[in-house]
Amino acid sequence: xxxxxxxxxxxxxxxxxxxxxxxxxxxxxxxxxxxxxxxxxxxxxxxxxxxxxxxxxxxxxxxxxxxxxxxxxxxxxxxxxxxxxxxxxxxxxxxxxxxxxxxxxxxxxxxxxxxxxxxxxxxxxxxxxxxxxxxxxxxxxxxxxxxxxxxxxxxxxxxxxxxxxxxxx
Amino acid sequence: xxxxxxxxxxxxxxxxxxxxxxxxxxxxxxxxxxxxxxxxxxxxxxxxxxxxxxxxxxxxxxxxxxxxxxxxxxxxxxxxxxxxxxxxxxxxxxxxxxxxxxxxxxxxxxxxxxxxxxxxxxxxxxxxxxxxxxxxxxxxxxxxxxxxxxxxxxxxxxxxxxxxxxxxxxxxxxxxxxxxxxxxxxxxxxxxxxxxxxxxxxxxxxxxxxxxxxxxxxxxxxxxxxxxxxxxxxxxxxxxxxxxxxxxxxxxxxxxxxxxxxxxxxxxxxxxxxxxxxxxxxxxxxxxxxxxxxxxxxxxxxxxxxxxxxxxxxxxxxxxxxxxxxxxxxxxxxxxxxxxxxxxxxxxxxxxxxxxxxxxxxxxxxxxxxxxxxxxxxxxxxxxxxxxxxxxxxxxxxxxxxxxxxxxxxxxxxxxxxxxxxxxxxxxxxxxxxxxxxxxxxxxxxxxxxxxxxxxxxxxxxxxxxxxxxxxxxxxxxxxxxxxxxxxxxxxxxxxxxxxxxxxxxxxxxxxxxxxxxxxxxxxxxxxxxxxxxxxxxxxxxxxxxxxxxxxxxxxxxxxxxxxxxxxxxxxxxxxxxxxxxxxxxxxxxxxxxxxxxxxxxxxxxxxxxxxxxxxxxxxxxxxxxxxxxxxxxxxxxxxxxxxxxxxxxxxxxxxxxxxxxxxxxxxxxxxxxxxxxxxxxxxxxx
Numbered sequence: 028x029x030x031x032x033x034x035x036x037x038x039x040x041x042x043x044x045x046x047x048x049x050x051x052x053x054x055x056x057x058x059x060x061x062x063x064x065x066x067x068x069x070x071x072x073x074x075x076x077x078x079x080x081x082x083x084x085x086x087x088x089x090x091x092x093x094x095x096x097x098x099x100x101x102x103x104x105x106x107x108x109x110x111x112x113x114x115x116x117x118x119x120x121x122x123x124x125x126x127x128x129x130x131x132x133x134x135x136x137x138x139x140x141x142x143x144x145x146x147x148x149x150x151x152x153x154x155x156x157x158x159x160x161x162x163x164x165x166x167x168x169x170x171x172x173x174x175x176x177x178x179x180x181x182x183x184x185x186x187x188x189x190x191x192x193x194x195x196x
Numbered sequence: 197x198x199x200x201x202x203x204x205x206x207x208x209x210x211x212x213x214x215x216x217x218x219x220x221x222x223x224x225x226x227x228x229x230x231x232x233x234x235x236x237x238x239x240x241x242x243x244x245x246x247x248x249x250x251x252x253x254x255x256x257x258x259x260x261x262x263x264x265x266x267x268x269x270x271x272x273x274x275x276x277x278x279x280x281x282x283x284x285x286x287x288x289x290x291x292x293x294x295x296x297x298x299x300x301x302x303x304x305x306x307x308x309x310x311x312x313x314x315x316x317x318x319x320x321x322x323x324x325x326x327x328x329x330x331x332x333x334x335x336x337x338x339x340x341x342x343x344x345x346x347x348x349x350x351x352x353x354x355x356x357x358x359x360x361x362x363x364x365x366x367x368x369x370x371x372x373x374x375x376x377x378x379x380x381x382x383x384x385x386x387x388x389x390x391x392x393x394x395x396x397x398x399x400x401x402x403x404x405x406x407x408x409x410x411x412x413x414x415x416x417x418x419x420x421x422x423x424x425x426x427x428x429x430x431x432x433x434x435x436x437x438x439x440x441x442x443x444x445x446x447x448x449x450x451x452x453x454x455x456x457x458x459x460x461x462x463x464x465x466x467x468x469x470x471x472x473x474x475x476x477x478x479x480x481x482x483x484x485x486x487x488x489x490x491x492x493x494x495x496x497x498x499x500x501x502x503x504x505x506x507x508x509x510x511x512x513x514x515x516x517x518x519x520x521x522x523x524x525x526x527x528x529x530x531x532x533x534x535x536x537x538x539x540x541x542x543x544x545x546x547x548x549x550x551x552x553x554x555x556x557x558x559x560x561x562x563x564x565x566x567x568x569x570x571x572x573x574x575x576x577x578x579x580x581x582x583x584x585x586x587x588x589x590x591x592x593x594x595x596x597x598x599x600x601x602x603x604x605x606x607x608x609x610x611x612x613x614x615x616x617x618x619x620x621x622x623x624x625x626x627x628x629x630x631x632x633x634x635x636x637x638x639x640x641x642x643x644x645x646x647x648x649x650x651x652x653x654x655x656x657x658x659x660x661x662x663x664x665x666x667x668x669x670x671x672x673x674x675x676x677x678x679x680x681x682x683x684x685x686x687x688x689x690x691x692x693x694x695x696x697x698x699x700x701x702x703x704x705x706x707x708x709x710x711x712x713x714x715x716x717x718x719x720x721x722x723x724x725x726x727x728x729x730x731x732x733x734x735x736x737x738x739x740x741x742x743x744x745x746x747x748x749x750x751x752x753x754x755x756x757x758x759x760x761x762x763x764x765x766x767x768x769x770x771x772x773x774x775x776x777x778x779x780x781x782x783x784x785x786x787x788x789x790x791x792x793x794x795x796x797x798x799x800x801x802x803x804x805x806x807x808x809x810x811x812x813x814x815x816x817x818x819x820x821x822x823x824x825x826x827x828x829x830x831x832x833x834x835x836x837x838x839x840x841x842x843x844x845x846x847x848x849x850x851x852x853x854x855x856x857x858x859x860x861x862x863x864x865x866x867x868x869x870x871x872x873x874x875x876x877x878x879x880x881x882x883x
Binding site: 066067068071078084085086089091096124125126127128129130131132137138140141144145148149152155156159160 | 448449450454456457554558563566567570573574577578581585586589595596597598599600601602603606607736737738739740801803821831833
């Protein structure tokens with residue numbers, strides 16, 4: 028293979044990555060890509076973000092059913108008509124409900140609840156640490172520390188043995 | 197007739213488990229050891245009984261008894277015998293029976309162990325195991341009878357457990373056949389692995405409950421179940437990996453994990469189980485976190501039931517949930533019952549579960565383990581929320597929504613990254629006390645090397661910030677772990693005069709759990725490389741080409757050479773197989789052949805990818821569409837999945853790591869016995 032060919036593929040690759048990057052950055056940018064017949068990749072880029080309304084939990088771009096193939100063709104037609112990604116998604120939401128979207132439309136609730144629970148957990152752990160690090164001196168603690176002090180008086184051999192026994196299987 | 201026999205045995209097994217529960221409770225309360233022994237033997241009986249039941253079911257499956265509804269639904273004449281056998285867990289009724297059968301095997305194993313030192317646990321372990329079994333067998337007996345037969349009545353053909361008065365047995369000519377998705381070898385072993393993991397987590401739970409009830413809340417129950425837990429974890433982990441591999445090979449969407457509710461259902465007990473594996477070490481070493489460990493094992497158990505419930509109840513339909521039935525509310529009630537009772541028991545024993553020592557440093561090993569637990573629980577919270585949110589939304593607003601991969605990926609990736617960070621730091625911190633200084637001294641070298649690795653990757657492989665952070669963490673964890681290994685082996689080499697290889701070997705042998713654990717950490721990092729690769733660098737394209745034309749993706753070129761279609765009548769499958777020539781940067785690499793298999797009996801298509809796998813990347817080609825009549829070319833979808841092979845490689849190392857960690861330590865046992873003998877000598881001398 029000639030070096031030239033290689034360079035062309037490399038440039039092509041670079042261009043593809045750049046284009047992909049631009050698309051990833053701005054959803055509206057798709058309007059730029061309107062050609063006479065949108066390619067499969069352009070269709071899939073949108074289909075990927077939609078869920079098959081019939082077979083749940085299957086993204087539209089990989090769903091093998093006939094219905095999904097027709098929906099992909101619909102996306103192609105809409106792209107050819109110059110519809111934007113947002114418009115196409117909106118169309119599907121209007122016709123088949125919010126569950127065609129990969130994420131619930133109300134993002135705030137979706138993310139807020141687990142975040143609050145996690146922060147609550149972290150807070151409890153933090154309080155736990157504080158309590159452990161500065162234990163208030165109670166009667167039980169005094170007894171415990173007395174016990175701890177008593178330990179070194181023991182015969183070291185017995186202590187080792189105790190340790191071994193504690194670790195028995 | 198034979199189906200009725202199977203049902204009869206199943207019903208008797210149900211009664212036996214109930215008897216076992218009552219005999220154990222009564223025997224313990226009234227101090228009648230003979231009754232407890234009778235309960236134990238009754239529990240031992242469940243395994244042969246369920247094996248007999250399963251034998252009957254397999255007989256029916258293999259011999260085309262289509263008058264039995266379950267056989268009709270999951271097999272067909274064209275299926276080979278081995279698939280007819282594995283169809284046992286290919287449908288709802290059968291897989292519930294399979295669950296019970298595995299459970300009974302584990303329960304029997306646990307009953308056969310020596311109980312001398314732990315007599316008081318025995319009745320309660322029996323109670324927990326048998327209540328669980330009774331629940332699952334009850335499901336089969338009353339709701340999902342695998343032996344229900346088809347009868348023709350005035351209302352048409354329906355399945356009945358007992359012959360209706362006006363019914364005539366109805367035998368269809370052929371069965372509907374197993375869902376083709378489930379005919380893959382991966383599917384043959386993935387459910388058993390997962391179920392093994394599920395049921396074996398019942399054992400530590402049973403011991404935990406026994407400890408709570410008897411008030412023997414020291415760490416004995418943890419020591420007794422440590423190895424069980426590891427095996428349970430191994431099965432569950434491997435079940436998950438096999439499921440991923442199956443999805444990759446069969447589902448034809450270029451990935452291995454789609455954050456499907458059913459996948460998550462199996463992942464959730466894994467999360468709590470993994471947290472449990474770590475936090476029990478704190479209890480063993482420092483006598484802390486006793487409440488927490490109890491809670492974790494209870495959560496794991498109930499998530500196991502919840503996982504089975506999600507797959508079986510049809511509450512959440514997904515690719516896996518091939519079942520819809522009325523058993524959902526019962527599962528829900530059972531989970532509620534066990535959860536409330538177990539947590540109530542913790543509160544009842546609250547004071548006896550107090551910690552024996554205090555936390556002394558925020559950077560100590562135990563503090564970092566706690567952070568690890570927090571992270572695992574956080575991932576659990578995200579997963580649980582994602583799974584139930586659609587239900588909540590539908591219940592309260594009537595709006596059906598999907599919670600898909602974007603949510604999980606966004607919410608869990610920072611958590612996973614922090615977990616990796618912790619994996620890098622924790623092995624270097626000490627039990628009891630660590631300071632920034634001691635930790636810093638240990639970690640600066642691995643950090644430096646990991647930074648160099650990242651810089652090299654930046655210059656040669658990728659400039660994506662997410663990927664670089666990921667690779668830095670992977671490098672850090674691997675380096676820290678190897679460094680720890682090397683330090684140990686080097687010390688041994690100097691002190692014992694061993695050569696470095698035998699020093700490594702002996703070091704691992706001396707503390708299998710620790711070094712097995714380190715191997716598991718490394719294996720997780722190899723898997724992380726695969727996950728980073730496919731998540732961040734996956735490239736795909738789709739196009740329709742004529743014969744002789746090419747598709748390009750990344751630096752690959754695929755030339756469509758030919759396509760053929762033929763029937764395999766004995767198996768009832770129609771194959772469409774395309775052949776493409778693969779070139780990389782102009783160099784010919786070989787051929788790749790994606791397929792579409794059409795199953796006549798179930799009228800379903802399977803898209804089998806053509807794969808070319810290397811350590812650098814996988815080329816993954818799907819035949820999307822081809823109509824022989826139109827001759828308009830064929831449509832292919834091509835994925836380039838970089839580094840994904842490391843995921844599977846990592847899983848093999850993982851297997852090795854867990855086996856090392858879980859292998860019985862003979863030596864330690866002997867030392868303990870010797871020590872015990874010495875004490876006895878001493879005490880008798882003192883007398």
